[in-house]
Amino acid sequence: MLTVRAPATSANLGSGFDVFGAALERPADVVRVERAEETTIEMTGAGSEFIPEDPEKNTAGAVAEALDAPARIKIDKGVRPASGLGSSAASAAGAALALNELYDRGLSRSELVPVAAEGEALVSGEAHEDNVAPALLGGFTIAADEGVTRVDASIPLVVCLPDIVVSTRDARRVVPDTAAVEDVVDTVGRAARLTTGMHRNDPEMVGSGMEDRIVTPARAELIDGYDEVREAALAAGATGVTVSGAGPGVIAACYESDRREIAGAMLDAFDDAGVESRAYQTRIGDGATIH
Numbered sequence: 001m002l003t004v005r006a007p008a009t010s011a012n013l014g015s016g017f018d019v020f021g022a023a024l025e026r027p028a029d030v031v032r033v034e035r036a037e038e039t040t041i042e043m044t045g046a047g048s049e050f051i052p053e054d055p056e057k058n059t060a061g062a063v064a065e066a067l068d069a070p071a072r073i074k075i076d077k078g079v080r081p082a083s084g085l086g087s088s089a090a091s092a093a094g095a096a097l098a099l100n101e102l103y104d105r106g107l108s109r110s111e112l113v114p115v116a117a118e119g120e121a122l123v124s125g126e127a128h129e130d131n132v133a134p135a136l137l138g139g140f141t142i143a144a145d146e147g148v149t150r151v152d153a154s155i156p157l158v159v160c161l162p163d164i165v166v167s168t169r170d171a172r173r174v175v176p177d178t179a180a181v182e183d184v185v186d187t188v189g190r191a192a193r194l195t196t197g198m199h200r201n202d203p204e205m206v207g208s209g210m211e212d213r214i215v216t217p218a219r220a221e222l223i224d225g226y227d228e229v230r231e232a233a234l235a236a237g238a239t240g241v242t243v244s245g246a247g248p249g250v251i252a253a254c255y256e257s258d259r260r261e262i263a264g265a266m267l268d269a270f271d272d273a274g275v276e277s278r279a280y281q282t283r284i285g286d287g288a289t290i291h
């Protein structure tokens with residue numbers, strides 16, 4: 001079987017709603033494929049009991065259909081679904097890279113981004129590319145209508161995942177329809193700062209660019225303990241904290257030397273709020289890899 005490791009990703013990063021994304025060094029899904037007459041999917045790993053194996057309902061199945069590449073697909077989930085860590089995107093990106101190779105389709109990673117986004121459309125209702133782009137290309141990505149831009153960055157991160165389920169579909173319903181112009185101005189400034197910080201590999205600039213007054217406050221309300229966890233991470237040295245993707249994951253940018261303390265502070269704060277959680281000490285990393 002051909003094996004691909006496909007990373008978790010964090011979309012939005014606060015100021016870049018539906019545009020920014022970053023590949024995480026860990027966790028990751030492992031996708032295995034072999035040619036077959038028709039597509040079948042077998043799921044194991046974190047939260048796999050909540051993921052349909054029916055190819056018509058699984059993001060990897062949507063990708064097999066889009067590539068006209070029927071296969072026996074086995075997915076070992078390292079990225080729990082409904083996490084805000086691009087779980088559905090990891091499987092879609094992994095399947096896209098694996099099936100492209102298996103069937104010798106010859107598509108570049110950039111060309112595979114819209115293919116993998118077909119999988120995202122299946123579960124979130126929209127083919128947004130902000131998770132599948134970094135899952136395929138790695139680094140920090142800017143997914144706009146004009147195409148995807150990639151920046152090679154390696155910012156240390158802590159992602160804390162509470163034992164709460166928030167589906168992307170539900171979290172998109174709370175996004176406000178309108179925004180005050182001063183909030184838009186602030187967000188544009190933050191997004192520019194974050195992008196510059198990625199180019200410079202500067203955790204301070206990236207962290208302060210993660211503030212967002214438009215989408216994040218509405219989503220934070222879906223996460224018990226969010227304000228306390230954010231405060232605790234900042235007090236422990238995080239340079240910026242926001243909701244990861246659509247949540248409930250919470251992501252902190254930081255310097256490497258502060259990572260362990262921040263992870264502990266976030267875990268404790270969730271615990272104080274009566275919520276179990278786990279923390280990943282990670283960084284911005286590579287896209288999916290063929291093994």
Ligand SMILES: Nc1ncnc2c1ncn2[C@@H]1O[C@H](COP(=O)(O)OP(=O)(O)O)[C@@H](O)[C@H]1O
Pocket residue numbers: 050051052057058059060075080081082083084085086087088089091092123124166167168169245246
């Ligand atoms: N291969 C897959 N991996 C993860 N989730 C999948 C997959 N295929 C379908 N899904 C469904 O997608 C939803 C999770 O996606 P989403 O809400 O976007 O979470 P996340 O933020 O973790 O990507 C769940 O309803 C899950 O059953």
Ligand SMILES: N[C@@H](CCOP(=O)(O)O)C(=O)O
Pocket residue numbers: 009010011012017018019083084085086087088128130131168171172244245246247
């Ligand atoms: N831009 C999307 C990203 C969703 O990411 P996920 O990891 O929660 O699937 C959004 O914010 O809705």
